[in-house]
Amino acid sequence: MSPHSPGTDQIDTLLWIGFVVATIVIVAVNVALFAALRRHRGGDAPREMVGGRGKQLRVGGALTVFAAAILVLSLIYTDKARETPANGAAGLASAKSEPLTITTTGQQWLWRYDYPNQAFSYYKLVVPVDTTVELNLVSTDVIHTWDVPQLAAQADAVPGKTNHVVFRADEEGDFRGQSSTFSGQAYAAMRTEVEVVSPQEYEAFVNRQKADIQAAQDRVVGLIENGEVP
Amino acid sequence: MSARPEVVVDGFPARRPRWIEVATSADHKDVGRVMIGASLGFLFIAVVELLLMRLQLAVPENTLLTPVLFDRVLSLYGATAIFLFAIPLALGLFYYLAPLQIGARGTALPRLGQIGLWLYLLGAAVLYSGFLWTPTEAGVNPLAPLSELAFLPNNGVDAWCAACGLATLGFVLIAINLIATLRRMRAPGMAWRRLPVFAWSAAIGSWLLLAIGSVMLAAIVMLLIDRNFDGVFFADGSGGAPLLWAHFSWIFFTGAYMLILIAALGAAAEIVAVFARRPLVGRGTVVGSLAAIAVIGTLAWMQNMLTAPIGIGWMYFAMIMSLALIVPFGLILYNLIATLAGGAVRMRAPLLFAAGAISMISIGLASEISHSMVAVAWRLHNTVDSTAATHFALVGGAVFGGFAALHYWFPKMTGRTMGETLARMSFWTMVLGTLLSFAPLFIAGTDHGQVADAYKFFDGTGVGAENLVSTIGAFVLALGIVLTLVNAIASRNGGARAGHDHWGGDSLEWFTLSPPEPHNFDVPPDVRSDRPMRDIRLAIAHRSARAEEAREAQPVA
Numbered sequence: 144m145s146p147h148s149p150g151t152d153q154i155d156t157l158l159w160i161g162f163v164v165a166t167i168v169i170v171a172v173n174v175a176l177f178a179a180l181r182r183h184r185g186g187d188a189p190r191e192m193v194g195g196r197g198k199q200l201r202v203g204g205a206l207t208v209f210a211a212a213i214l215v216l217s218l219i220y221t222d223k224a225r226e227t228p229a230n231g232a233a234g235l236a237s238a239k240s241e242p243l244t245i246t247t248t249g250q251q252w253l254w255r256y257d258y259p260n261q262a263f264s265y266y267k268l269v270v271p272v273d274t275t276v277e278l279n280l281v282s283t284d285v286i287h288t289w290d291v292p293q294l295a296a297q298a299d300a301v302p303g304k305t306n307h308v309v310f311r312a313d314e315e316g317d318f319r320g321q322s323s324t325f326s327g328q329a330y331a332a333m334r335t336e337v338e339v340v341s342p343q344e345y346e347a348f349v350n351r352q353k354a355d356i357q358a359a360q361d362r363v364v365g366l367i368e369n370g371e372v373p
Numbered sequence: 374m375s376a377r378p379e380v381v382v383d384g385f386p387a388r389r390p391r392w393i394e395v396a397t398s399a400d401h402k403d404v405g406r407v408m409i410g411a412s413l414g415f416l417f418i419a420v421v422e423l424l425l426m427r428l429q430l431a432v433p434e435n436t437l438l439t440p441v442l443f444d445r446v447l448s449l450y451g452a453t454a455i456f457l458f459a460i461p462l463a464l465g466l467f468y469y470l471a472p473l474q475i476g477a478r479g480t481a482l483p484r485l486g487q488i489g490l491w492l493y494l495l496g497a498a499v500l501y502s503g504f505l506w507t508p509t510e511a512g513v514n515p516l517a518p519l520s521e522l523a524f525l526p527n528n529g530v531d532a533w534c535a536a537c538g539l540a541t542l543g544f545v546l547i548a549i550n551l552i553a554t555l556r557r558m559r560a561p562g563m564a565w566r567r568l569p570v571f572a573w574s575a576a577i578g579s580w581l582l583l584a585i586g587s588v589m590l591a592a593i594v595m596l597l598i599d600r601n602f603d604g605v606f607f608a609d610g611s612g613g614a615p616l617l618w619a620h621f622s623w624i625f626f627t628g629a630y631m632l633i634l635i636a637a638l639g640a641a642a643e644i645v646a647v648f649a650r651r652p653l654v655g656r657g658t659v660v661g662s663l664a665a666i667a668v669i670g671t672l673a674w675m676q677n678m679l680t681a682p683i684g685i686g687w688m689y690f691a692m693i694m695s696l697a698l699i700v701p702f703g704l705i706l707y708n709l710i711a712t713l714a715g716g717a718v719r720m721r722a723p724l725l726f727a728a729g730a731i732s733m734i735s736i737g738l739a740s741e742i743s744h745s746m747v748a749v750a751w752r753l754h755n756t757v758d759s760t761a762a763t764h765f766a767l768v769g770g771a772v773f774g775g776f777a778a779l780h781y782w783f784p785k786m787t788g789r790t791m792g793e794t795l796a797r798m799s800f801w802t803m804v805l806g807t808l809l810s811f812a813p814l815f816i817a818g819t820d821h822g823q824v825a826d827a828y829k830f831f832d833g834t835g836v837g838a839e840n841l842v843s844t845i846g847a848f849v850l851a852l853g854i855v856l857t858l859v860n861a862i863a864s865r866n867g868g869a870r871a872g873h874d875h876w877g878g879d880s881l882e883w884f885t886l887s888p889p890e891p892h893n894f895d896v897p898p899d900v901r902s903d904r905p906m907r908d909i910r911l912a913i914a915h916r917s918a919r920a921e922e923a924r925e926a927q928p929v930a
Contacts, residue, residue, distance in 0.1 A: 151752075154748045154751060154752050157746055157748045158743065158749050158752060158753075158819070160746075161742060161743030161749050162819075164739070165743055166739075168735065168738075168739035169735060169736050169739045172706055172710070172731070172735035173732050173735060173736075175710050176710050176713070176728060176731055176732060176735075179710050179711075179713035179714035179718075180713060180718055180720070180728060198655075199704070199708075202704060202707050203700060206700045206704065206707075209699060210699035210700055213746070214696045217692060217745070217746040217747060217748070217749075220746075220748055221746065221747040221748040224748045251524075285516070285519040285615075286518070286519070286615060286681075288680055288754070290754075290822065290824070292752055292822045296680075296751030297680045297752065297754050297755075298751075299680045299681045299682065301615055301682060302518055302609035303609035303615065304616075304682045306682040320822075321822070321824050321827075322824070323754060323755040323756065323824040323825070325512040325516070325519070325825075325826040326519060327519055327524065327525075328441055328444065329440060330826070330827055331440070331824075331827035331828045331829045331830070334831075
């Protein structure tokens with residue numbers, strides 16, 4: 144999966160660092176274990192106690208340095224991922240222009256997107272390319288997680304709280320995602336799609352959406368007034 | 374002339390059938406055996422549930438199980454694997470062995486252990502009698518507010534609360550007894566510094582369980598109040614907070630994860646030393662590391678909440694705690710391997726499984742390093758990558774580590790040995806099965822973002838091959854596990870007879886008969902070093918050599 148927002152490439156880099164570290168650790172431990180079992184299988188008399196406190200301290204020290212190095216790398220890249228628009232308020236502070244704010248509501252088992260001009264859409268989010276977008280995540284029922292891995296970090300929509308996702312898509316196209324916190328029966332089907340379009344198409348989309356919603360509401364109001372619907 | 378009185382029986386004959394004697398016994402060995410046996414039974418059930426889920430996920434958009442049925446199997450699998458298998462297996466081993474290892478003739482509060490066992494079995498009965506009405510469908514960790522009455526109005530979650538609450542209460546009571554026993558009933562000379570590593574695991578694990586079990590009990594009671602008495606602990610609004618449940622439950626689940634690894638690594642440390650025929654390298658370091666894991670590991674609970682709105686400072690706190698775990702885990706693995714490297718290795722079934730545990734745990738923990746990095750967790754949280762990492766660590770700990778302990782202490786518990794050939798077949802099948810079933814999920818989670826706990830995945834998401842391989846692997850793993858369970862059942866009465874000190878161990882459980890008598894020791898042993906059984910062996914050899922000398926010195930006629 145290729146990253147398409149400034150924050151996600153930092154996440155990608157750190158993911159690779161994690162992958163390399165994990166591979167080194169797995170190979171080192173298992174090769175050492177295998178060699179130890181192989182070399183002395185039923186072999187010569189066992190050695191009595193070897194090494195002492197000094198050896199333990201050296202190994203412990205080496206492990207501490209190793210852990211500290213990983214910690215420093217993680218802090219650097221996590222911080223970069225936050226400052227470039229990916230997650231949270233720190234991303235917003237560094238955004239060049241006023242972000243496009245979209246209220247995103249998780250509900251069993253659908254995402255609802257409310258655009259600034261009072262238009263809304265379900266399932267599919269349409270955003271303009273090269274524009275900083277801030278999603279204000281809320282939930283009307285249980286905990287959901289908004290997860291479109293190519294665009295942004297995962298974030299939970301928790302009832303009673305507002306969480307934030309910030310991203311800036313660098314390319315037009317469709318990006319798919321799926322809710323990633325167990326939320327009941329239709330959890331597996333709670334997907335979403337982000338369509339990144341040109342600013343003109345975005346304007347056209349939200350205006351058309353608003354007009355369609357208005358027309359539908361007018362029709363319902365008309366039906367009620369005519370007495371066709373109670 | 375009257376006959377001299379003679380002792381013609383050793384011990385009182387059982388007054389009632391054997392099973393009633395065991396069921397009503399407060400002896401730590403009877404309680405421990407029932408607990409170990411029951412937990413292995415629940416391992417089998419958990420494996421069946423895992424296979425059901427893997428069958429559903431074998432092909433995209435499968436309709437074998439309905440969504441609700443899948444959720445129920447998933448929830449039961451989580452509760453069974455953690456509350457009914459992994460924790461009670463560790464605790465049962467602690468409870469059987471720790472008193473023997475410290476040279477005690479029993480436990481300090483035997484009735485507490487007995488009621489603990491029955492609370493656990495009662496909890497299990499409640500969870501599975503849930504089939505009579507509606508089983509829980511709230512997931513492995515029933516996160517509020519999904520687990521609240523408004524979203525799951527049937528009584529499944531109540532049954533989950535009752536079942537896991539009863540079992541957890543039982544675990545806490547047993548832990549209290551173990552703490553009291555280890556503190557007060559050590560044999561003369563058995564100073565803390567001379568405690569065998571597995572007895573240290575028992576002490577550390579019990580303290581840990583006392584802490585996290587209490588937290589979970591409080592959380593479960595709060596959830597029950599929410600559901601049945603209009604409480605608002607975890608409901609949004611009215612002062613409640615959904616994240617409160619997340620904090621409480623993750624403290625427990627993270628602590629339980631650490632408990633399982635502490636038990637497995639403690640058992641592996643004993644086995645590695647005995648089968649390398651040398652003392653454990655860095656004994657003090659290993660014990661200190663086990664204690665550090667209990668504290669630091671549990672403090673890393675927010676590693677599970679890195680996508681929640683909790684503030685970046687807390688995320689960094691969780692990351693520092695989980696990365697700090699590299700040091701104690703690394704030190705333990707280093708010392709276990711160093712012990713093997715300088716030893717004269719006997720490659721028998723217990724060592725094979727212990728080495729398997731070390732290997733699988735290393736894969737799981739190395740993958741957890743990535744999950745500790747905050748930004749990576751933002752990508753991999755709740756994907757099947759985290760499922761794979763958790764399963765490598767916990768299958769490595771609870772199943773491989775548990776089986777290592779089972780093979781090692783089976784001769785002590787039953788007086789028989791488990792079949793070596795079947796053990797080897799089981800081991801290699803399990804290794805293949807574990808790698809096949811969980812390694813592909815790393816790819817599916819990292820590359821394609823497949824989410825965990827979902828009842829289906831969609832066609833065209835690129836994870837078809839990975840899931841099919843994983844399903845096949847799950848069946849291989851299940852076969853391997855069943856082979857060892859069959860081996861244990863068949864060997865209970867049919868295995869080769871074992872001596873009292875079958876492996877040449879250094880700790881005091883090998884000083885008792887196999888199986889031990891109810892009072893454990895005729896004479897409380899006098900402990901002079903951290904290898905008391907070796908001292909006893911040397912003393913006996915010394916004495917028989919002297920007796921031999923004396924006999925040779927007798928005149929022939």
